[in-house]
Amino acid sequence: MIMDELLNGITVTKPENHDPLLPITGIQFNSRKIVPGDLFVAIDGFSADGHRFIDQAIANGAIAVVGQQPIAGLEVPYYQTSDSRKALARMASNFYGHPCKKHIMIGVTGTNGKTTTAYLLKHIIEQSGRTCSMIGTVNNIINNQVIKSKNTTPDPLEIQSLLAESLDEVVIMEVSSHGIEQQRIEGIYFDYAIFTNLGNDHLDYHESIEAYFNVKSRLFKRMKKHGTSIIASHNEWGRKLQYKLADSAQEVFTFGNRTDDEMQLINVCTEYFPVIKVRHGKSTQKIQVPLPGMHNVWNTLGALLTVEKMGISIKEAARHLSTFKGVPGRFETFSHPEGATFIVDYAHTEDAIEYCYQTAKRENAERIVHILGFRGKRDSAKRKDIVSLCSDVCSQLILTLDDLNGVPKDRMVDELKKLNNEFADGSAEIIPDRTKAIQHAWDKAKDGDWVFITGKGQETYKQSFKLPTSTDKQTIQFLKTAKHPVSS
Ligand SMILES: CC(=O)N[C@H]1[C@@H](OP(=O)(O)OP(=O)(O)OC[C@H]2O[C@@H](n3ccc(=O)[nH]c3=O)[C@H](O)[C@@H]2O)O[C@H](CO)[C@@H](O)[C@@H]1O[C@H](C)C(=O)N[C@@H](C)C(=O)N[C@H](CCC(=O)O)C(=O)O
Numbered sequence: 001m002i003m004d005e006l007l008n009g010i011t012v013t014k015p016e017n018h019d020p021l022l023p024i025t026g027i028q029f030n031s032r033k034i035v036p037g038d039l040f041v042a043i044d045g046f047s048a049d050g051h052r053f054i055d056q057a058i059a060n061g062a063i064a065v066v067g068q069q070p071i072a073g074l075e076v077p078y079y080q081t082s083d084s085r086k087a088l089a090r091m092a093s094n095f096y097g098h099p100c101k102k103h104i105m106i107g108v109t110g111t112n113g114k115t116t117t118a119y120l121l122k123h124i125i126e127q128s129g130r131t132c133s134m135i136g137t138v139n140n141i142i143n144n145q146v147i148k149s150k151n152t153t154p155d156p157l158e159i160q161s162l163l164a165e166s167l168d169e170v171v172i173m174e175v176s177s178h179g180i181e182q183q184r185i186e187g188i189y190f191d192y193a194i195f196t197n198l199g200n201d202h203l204d205y206h207e208s209i210e211a212y213f214n215v216k217s218r219l220f221k222r223m224k225k226h227g228t229s230i231i232a233s234h235n236e237w238g239r240k241l242q243y244k245l246a247d248s249a250q251e252v253f254t255f256g257n258r259t260d261d262e263m264q265l266i267n268v269c270t271e272y273f274p275v276i277k278v279r280h281g282k283s284t285q286k287i288q289v290p291l292p293g294m295h296n297v298w299n300t301l302g303a304l305l306t307v308e309k310m311g312i313s314i315k316e317a318a319r320h321l322s323t324f325k326g327v328p329g330r331f332e333t334f335s336h337p338e339g340a341t342f343i344v345d346y347a348h349t350e351d352a353i354e355y356c357y358q359t360a361k362r363e364n365a366e367r368i369v370h371i372l373g374f375r376g377k378r379d380s381a382k383r384k385d386i387v388s389l390c391s392d393v394c395s396q397l398i399l400t401l402d403d404l405n406g407v408p409k410d411r412m413v414d415e416l417k418k419l420n421n422e423f424a425d426g427s428a429e430i431i432p433d434r435t436k437a438i439q440h441a442w443d444k445a446k447d448g449d450w451v452f453i454t455g456k457g458q459e460t461y462k463q464s465f466k467l468p469t470s471t472d473k474q475t476i477q478f479l480k481t482a483k484h485p486v487s488s
Pocket residue numbers: 029030031032042043044045046047048049050051053150151152153154155156176177178179182184
């Protein structure tokens with residue numbers, strides 16, 4: 001692509017050696033990935049300043065550079081802009097020919113429920129005969145090819161290249177607040193945008209819950225001309241978003257438990273897989289939710305209302321739900337020989353953990369046992385509330401390690417001890433080795449116990465632990481099949 005086409009829609013100061021016809025063969029924001037003919041975008045990042053790597057990028061073959069700082073005297077044209085991340089995303093969209101235009105784009109945002117809602121949508125849409133790509137936390141699935149994800153919302157180059165590669169009619173994207181804040185979705189416009197909820201998380205990154213909400217709500221400004229927003233109104237932030245969008249030209253529909261919701265939950269029958277009565281317009285229907293827990297009732301309603309707006313009837317969508325197989329690492333259950341139930345779940349917020357407990361109580365759990373840890377270098381403000389909640393509800397709480405993300409192990413163990421003393425009255429056990437923590441609960445489990453192992457879901461361990469396993473699920477399967485007691 002020639003330089004002027006690449007810069008289309010981006011405000012830059014053009015240098016004297018600007019060549020409008022300069023052929024650019026690729027874009028990179030990492031100097032180490034530059035190959036001859038590429039353009040390098042210098043980003044002032046969280047841990048490094050990309051402008052420091054301009055020389056390296058040029059040495060590797062960059063023939064033009066875009067950045068934010070005033071820089072003169074480079075041997076290649078240097079274009080200064082006010083926001084390198086935004087420029088990167090717009091150039092990526094230009095480079096790949098604005099691929100969002102060829103798809104029906106669905107964006108899903110919210111603190112919890114993005115992945116689950118995305119999986120539900122994909123299933124219903126595919127069963128109704130349309131092809132569907134998905135970009136999200138667990139996997140990116142493009143043209144039926146599964147590609148392991150690195151981020152919930154990838155960087156702009158990856159997003160635009162996935163969108164360009166996709167031959168599928170519909171693309172569902174999980175949109176994280178980091179993705180919005182860092183302009184990863186700049187250049188993308190959505191046909192449907194879904195808001196699932198907002199809760200205390202990522203407050204290490206966003207300075208307040210209001211700031212976090214404001215970032216999330218930016219997704220709903222990125223709509224195509226006839227774009228439709230679908231909002232969960234059962235939480236206060238959903239209602240705030242609804243009011244915020246009231247004056248916009250786009251269509252806004254809500255789901256919740258109020259009579260003025262477009263889709264209203266009338267009642268829930270307390271079976272493991274809830275049967276719900278739902279009003280939509282003037283008609284009511286009974287629908288079997290294919291996943292346990294009240295949170296999944298809301299996720300299902302969000303998916304149903306969205307597909308209904310896409311032209312799939314609720315009746316047909318409800319039929320497709322009956323063949324839904326679940327989401328990896330979300331409320332996956334395993335039976336224990338003594339009659340206990342083990343659950344692996346990705347819950348890492350207070351709301352999510354409460355929903356887990358609610359489900360166990362509804363199933364008449366005799367004891368709730370919980371194994372959890374906290375991710376290093378992630379929101380530490382939420383930890384005390386989570387530990388208080390867990391110690392209030394659980395018969396047995398085991399604190400263990402989650403990903404350390406570079407935090408020294410001893411420091412994390414000290415943090416767990418402190419949390420235990422201050423917010424659980426010292427009632428929790430601390431077993432740093434995650435696999436030994438699970439083994440301990442496995443060995444002690446009794447009939448009627450519900451044992452939650454949360455935080456990692458389907459993800460592989462980033463540390464090595466005692467048992468020869470790399471996910472919580474594998475650890476349970478290992479313990480299930482172990483013929484002899486595993487040595488400690
Ligand atoms: C903290 C954070 O969010 N970092 C994101 C950010 O990186 P950054 O730009 O700050 O990177 P940096 O390391 O400071 O480097 C600055 C620049 O120098 C460049 N560089 C660096 C070294 C070098 O030798 N040469 C060079 O050119 C880097 O390529 C970069 O362009 O911008 C990058 C491009 O978009 C992201 O890939 C990266 O996400 C990292 C990998 C990440 O994991 N972020 C997490 C927190 C995240 O985004 N999570 C959300 C989900 C949250 C949730 O809901 O749980 C997600 O969407 O995945």
